[in-house]
Amino acid sequence: MGWDEWERLKAEAAQGRSTRLRLDQLAPGAGGAGSPRGDLTVHQNDLAVIGSAAHELFQDFGRFSDHARLSSMTAAGGLKSQGFVLGAALDHVAERWIGQAQTLLDACAHISNHLRYTKNQHAADESHIAGTLSGITELDHGFDERNGS
Template sequence: MAWDEWEQLKTEAAKGRSTHMRLNQLAADPGGGSGDSRQGDLTVHQRDLAAIGSAAYDLYTNFGACSDYARLASMKAAGGLETQGFALGSALDHVAEHWIDQVQSLLDACAHISNHLRYTQRQHASDEHYIAGTISSISQLDHGFDERKGS
């Protein structure tokens, strides 16, 4: 930027010509933010939770067993390569050691998902039972008030 240009910008700024900012945004959504007329964003069906929890449990069970075969085969191959003087053997052994940590992380995540979804199913069932009992009590009270008013 040349000196003359700088002086001109300072003069324009002093005259009150300032730059304005305009933020573009969507109109506020009344409700849950889903963009449609239904109330709420989240719908949970017990069979969906059960399917996800079951898949996580199956992955936990099957991957736990299969990953051990892969680790043992890799360690055996690493040992064979090392005894034959290949540097690749120690690298493969290093990978097999880190494989154990990665498998454990995945297994922990699957167990967490499965356990959390099982807890969520029980909690939703408990909430449904509580809500049904509360609504039933309210309708009984309404019926008593209606009888008292003579309706």
């Protein structure tokens, strides 16, 4: 609402004319009030595919990386026991592998958890917004009834 419109509405109200609550909104079909699903849209299918891939990567990588770590540590132990310097280097690589693998596993878990949270939060936001707007509609309807509109 612009300043001129505000001043005009105040003048009309002072003269006893009825004014109504008006919400600024986009034209119907432009993603605003005319959109049946509102602006906050989360498609469960999209989230499910990404979340499923993250969970599958978490499970598979956890299993296979542990196998690689154990095999590398066994080989490193065998090489060290036979006096090869390569054994210590392989042991160092296996230790670093543990940290890197855990970082990737944490990231996969974070993605999966965040998507679940996002879906739930968007649903809650949409419900809150719908409740708030329906309350404004009820209030506006009450003003119309009182004024005989």
